[in-house]
Amino acid sequence: MTDNEKNKPLEKKERMKIPRQKMPEQDAKERIRNFKEVPHGLTPELAMIEARRCLACPKPPCIGGCPVEVNIPEFIRLVTEGDFVAAARVIKRTNALPAICGRVCPQEEQCEKVCILTKKYNSVGIGNLERFVADFERERGEIEIPQLPPPTGKKVAIVGAGPAGLTVAADLAQMGHKVVIYEALHKAGGVLIYGIPEFRLPKAIVASEVDYLRKLGVEIYTSYVIGKLDTVDELFEQGFNAVFVGTGAGLPNFMQIDGENLNGIYSSNEFLTRSNLMAGYDFPNYDTPIFAGENVAVLGGGNTAMDSVRTSLRLGAMNAYIVYRRSRNEMPARKEEIHHAEQEGVQFMFLTNPIRYIGDDNGWVKGMECVKMELGEPDASGRRRPVEMKGSNFILPVDTVVVAVGNSSNPLIPQTTPGLKTNKWGNIEVDPKTQMTSRPGVFAGGDIVTGGATVILAAGAGKVAARAIHKYVMGIPFDEPAKEEAKVK
Amino acid sequence: MFRIVDKKELCEKIHRFRIEVPRLVEKAKAGQFVILRQHDRGERVPMSIGGLDKKNGLLTVVIQEVGKTSGSMNRMKTGDSFADVVGPLGMSSHVEKFGHCVCIGGGVGIPPIYPIAQALKEAGNQVTTIIGARSKSLLIYEEELTSASHRLLISTDDGSYGTHGFVTTVLQNLLDAGEKVDMVISIGPVPMMKAVVASTRLPKIKTFVSLNPIMVDGTGMCGACRVTVGGKTKFACVDGPDFDGHEVDFDEMTKRLKMYAKYEKIAYERFLHEGCRVADQIKQL
Ligand SMILES: Cc1cc2nc3c(=O)[nH]c(=O)nc-3n(C[C@H](O)[C@H](O)[C@H](O)COP(=O)(O)OP(=O)(O)OC[C@H]3O[C@@H](n4cnc5c(N)ncnc54)[C@H](O)[C@@H]3O)c2cc1C
Ligand SMILES: Cc1cc2nc3c(=O)[nH]c(=O)nc-3n(C[C@H](O)[C@H](O)[C@H](O)COP(=O)(O)OP(=O)(O)OC[C@H]3O[C@@H](n4cnc5c(N)ncnc54)[C@H](O)[C@@H]3O)c2cc1C
Ligand code: FES
Numbered sequence: 001m002t003d004n005e006k007n008k009p010l011e012k013k014e015r016m017k018i019p020r021q022k023m024p025e026q027d028a029k030e031r032i033r034n035f036k037e038v039p040h041g042l043t044p045e046l047a048m049i050e051a052r053r054c055l056a057c058p059k060p061p062c063i064g065g066c067p068v069e070v071n072i073p074e075f076i077r078l079v080t081e082g083d084f085v086a087a088a089r090v091i092k093r094t095n096a097l098p099a100i101c102g103r104v105c106p107q108e109e110q111c112e113k114v115c116i117l118t119k120k121y122n123s124v125g126i127g128n129l130e131r132f133v134a135d136f137e138r139e140r141g142e143i144e145i146p147q148l149p150p151p152t153g154k155k156v157a158i159v160g161a162g163p164a165g166l167t168v169a170a171d172l173a174q175m176g177h178k179v180v181i182y183e184a185l186h187k188a189g190g191v192l193i194y195g196i197p198e199f200r201l202p203k204a205i206v207a208s209e210v211d212y213l214r215k216l217g218v219e220i221y222t223s224y225v226i227g228k229l230d231t232v233d234e235l236f237e238q239g240f241n242a243v244f245v246g247t248g249a250g251l252p253n254f255m256q257i258d259g260e261n262l263n264g265i266y267s268s269n270e271f272l273t274r275s276n277l278m279a280g281y282d283f284p285n286y287d288t289p290i291f292a293g294e295n296v297a298v299l300g301g302g303n304t305a306m307d308s309v310r311t312s313l314r315l316g317a318m319n320a321y322i323v324y325r326r327s328r329n330e331m332p333a334r335k336e337e338i339h340h341a342e343q344e345g346v347q348f349m350f351l352t353n354p355i356r357y358i359g360d361d362n363g364w365v366k367g368m369e370c371v372k373m374e375l376g377e378p379d380a381s382g383r384r385r386p387v388e389m390k391g392s393n394f395i396l397p398v399d400t401v402v403v404a405v406g407n408s409s410n411p412l413i414p415q416t417t418p419g420l421k422t423n424k425w426g427n428i429e430v431d432p433k434t435q436m437t438s439r440p441g442v443f444a445g446g447d448i449v450t451g452g453a454t455v456i457l458a459a460g461a462g463k464v465a466a467r468a469i470h471k472y473v474m475g476i477p478f479d480e481p482a483k484e485e486a487k488v489k
Numbered sequence: 490m491f492r493i494v495d496k497k498e499l500c501e502k503i504h505r506f507r508i509e510v511p512r513l514v515e516k517a518k519a520g521q522f523v524i525l526r527q528h529d530r531g532e533r534v535p536m537s538i539g540g541l542d543k544k545n546g547l548l549t550v551v552i553q554e555v556g557k558t559s560g561s562m563n564r565m566k567t568g569d570s571f572a573d574v575v576g577p578l579g580m581s582s583h584v585e586k587f588g589h590c591v592c593i594g595g596g597v598g599i600p601p602i603y604p605i606a607q608a609l610k611e612a613g614n615q616v617t618t619i620i621g622a623r624s625k626s627l628l629i630y631e632e633e634l635t636s637a638s639h640r641l642l643i644s645t646d647d648g649s650y651g652t653h654g655f656v657t658t659v660l661q662n663l664l665d666a667g668e669k670v671d672m673v674i675s676i677g678p679v680p681m682m683k684a685v686v687a688s689t690r691l692p693k694i695k696t697f698v699s700l701n702p703i704m705v706d707g708t709g710m711c712g713a714c715r716v717t718v719g720g721k722t723k724f725a726c727v728d729g730p731d732f733d734g735h736e737v738d739f740d741e742m743t744k745r746l747k748m749y750a751k752y753e754k755i756a757y758e759r760f761l762h763e764g765c766r767v768a769d770q771i772k773q774l
Contacts, residue, residue, distance in 0.1 A: 184575070186573045223575040225576075252710070261715050269710055273705055
């Protein structure tokens with residue numbers, strides 16, 4: 001394509017003829033032997049071609065499909081013009097974590113699902129483009145630190161440095177408030193750093209977004225467990241004007257079946273934390289060991305299960321199974337992850353449920369008794385309920401099992417904060433308009449409120465909370481628009 | 490970074506550290522623990538609180554070299570710093586007025602007995618402490634525990650000091666002599682705790698043990714520290730570390746503690762003789 005051709009305005013029909021550009025990626029055989037990122041990212045060339053597929057709809061549905069309402073057509077237009085940095089800044093007006101969201105958002109369920117092209121031609125690769133411009137900006141060192149308003153003299157404490165907490169921090173810092181983050185682990189990032197593997201989200205990217213916060217003047221204390229070192233009430237006593245709780249859903253669920261405490265049986269949280277946060281895959285260069293045997297079964301069908309099973313392959317598993325009690329259609333994991341797992345040789349056992357583990361004399365798991373399931377009537381979730389098929393029992397030989405059947409909320413903050421209302425699942429109750437809890441001045445958002453959800457929903461809750469916290473500390477009634485709000489990027 | 494203000498070898502392979510962590514020390518209670526990380530590639534290792542100097546903001550931990558990380562920590566010097574000290578973690582020990590309490594410590598289980606004995610004494614209990622070691626030269630914390638308890642009894646496996654035998658020999662002697670014991674708390678190697686529980690089962694004496702399963706985060710997030718207590722799965726880092734000893738499945742815990750033995754051996758050997766071909770060894774696993 002010559003420069004001339006590139007810049008020529010295209011007719012709608014011509015645009016629709018361009019096929020969706022494929023993301024170049026590491027070959028499956030190669031990548032299961034390393035922890036490097038799987039997709040290489042679009043080249044500037046590919047990005048510009050992909051961007052030209054956008055029809056620039058007059059009433060773009062994609063914006064409404066994005067939980068933080070990124071101005072998608074606008075940033076894509078800037079990509080067609082080759083102004084990638086400007087494109088990145090358009091996204092950053094409403095999303096502080098574009099390099100992360102471009103990689104891990106379930107776009108096919110959000111912006112790309114409602115794209116006009118979706119039905120007939122495959123949607124525009126919005127996520128891939130988002131990732132491209134964010135990477136471009138970062139790699140060129142073009143990240144801009146906005147001019148901060150004069151300090152308001154108000155102080156806000158944030159508990160938990162996951163996407164929810166980080167978003168609140170970024171927004172409040174840009175409104176002139178003093179922000180301090182307290183994080184229980186020794187690194188900030190929440191699930192982004194301990195859960196999602198390096199091959200899907202390089203930790204350097206999370207570190208760079210965290211670094212950006214520090215540049216905005218946010219103080220971050222790691223290895224600081226709120227509820228143990230300071231309680232929420234003590235934070236107020238220390239002079240904080242508001243507290244945001246973004247502690248996530250970090251309490252692993254087990255299935256309560258026989259033999260679950262045998263050696264070799266992990267929660268996905270432990271398995272992924274050992275591998276990611278502690279860099280166990282690089283043992284003994286790092287000190288924390290991790291074990292993945294020859295026959296690894298991962299229980300569950302979500303992103304966490306896909307991440308665990310793909311990690312197990314990279315740690316050397318010969319047979320890596322996904323054991324899921326429903327069918328393929330009900331799997332909650334992102335399509336791309338399922339697809340990548342398949343390419344890498346993961347074996348899927350659908351409509352299968354474990355009922356007991358069998359151990360050897362040294363307490364190691366050596367087998368898992370399973371039953372086949374069939375789908376019955378729809379249950380409360382609207383999905384067809386799996387029912388056991390009598391007499392279909394069989395034993396799967398395994399030496400490692402990763403239980404990835406969901407997480408519950410950590411009770412530490414509710415237990416140590418009198419008057420903080422939670423629902424029957426232990427999630428903190430908030431007013432959805434403000435994210436304020438039953439305790440005035442205490443706000444919450446992300447997985448601790450919704451239960452395990454997504455990065456962008458956590459960030460979205462963080463944005464709502466930041467606006468409300470601003471009003472709260474400045475003494476502006478919640479139903480009154482705040483003048484300063486416009487400044488929030 | 491958390492500075493070591495004072496460091497001392499108590500006996501072979503056991504070192505005592507006093508670390509500056511004022512806020513943690515202010516909040517910490519007897520029976521809780523901390524997690525230490527030496528440096529950026531380091532492992533998170535749980536260590537019991539072996540003393541709290543609230544006036545100077547100093548935390549005492551006593552570390553026994555059993556592998557690479559503990560070995561490498563014990564080579565640190567006064568003035569060096571830990572990258573992380575997280576805590577206080579876990580629940581504090583049950584301290585109330587029981588009557589006559591017997592605190593039993595073995596090995597590096599002795600230091601955490603010290604703040605617990607102190608607290609029990611302050612709560613108005615009569616405190617007998619029993620500590621044991623293989624031989625006299627390996628006995629630690631004698632002085633501290635003399636002041637923290639009404640009576641200190643000592644056993645050595647080789648008979649070089651105190652009663653010849655185990656801490657349980659001393660406990661059994663007390664019980665046989667008809668002493669009334671209202672509560673026992675025992676911290677030490679798993680076989681020791683298991684033996685203590687065996688002695689107190691029949692006389693139905695309330696017995697707490699402090700469990701030390703493998704941990705990662707220490708905040709209830711990972712589930713590595715699962716133990717079976719009374720037939721139910723508990724997370725030692727948040728539900729414990731103290732549990733009703735009569736309910737604990739010690740055999741399961743013993744097996745779980747060996748989960749990484751193969752890896753630990755390699756890391757330790759490499760640490761002791763640096764430069765050996767570790768990567769090759771791992772492939773052979
Ligand atoms: C393995 C895995 C893969 C996933 N993949 C995807 C994906 O591809 N796309 C997607 O959109 N979503 C994905 N998710 C979901 C997504 O990561 C979460 O919805 C999101 O991280 C929630 O953000 P959060 O800020 O609420 O909490 P978290 O990310 O859980 O962060 C909470 C933080 O709070 C800290 N904390 C907890 N208690 C305390 C305390 N008492 N004091 C101080 N700090 C505390 C924790 O250590 C943690 O760092 C995945 C989740 C997992 C587990
Ligand atoms: C609540 C609690 C309090 C503890 N208090 C003390 C203490 O006061 N002093 C002391 O010397 N030790 C204490 N320990 C044990 C200490 O954490 C381990 O000895 C240490 O982690 C070993 O690390 P390593 O790399 O040197 O040894 P490794 O070579 O990794 O392991 C050697 C053995 O130590 C045990 N171990 C390994 N990793 C852990 C881990 N993360 N958590 C628990 N045990 C592990 C296992 O039995 C293992 O086989 C405590 C453990 C717990 C859970
Ligand atoms: S150490 Fe992770 S849950 Fe206890």
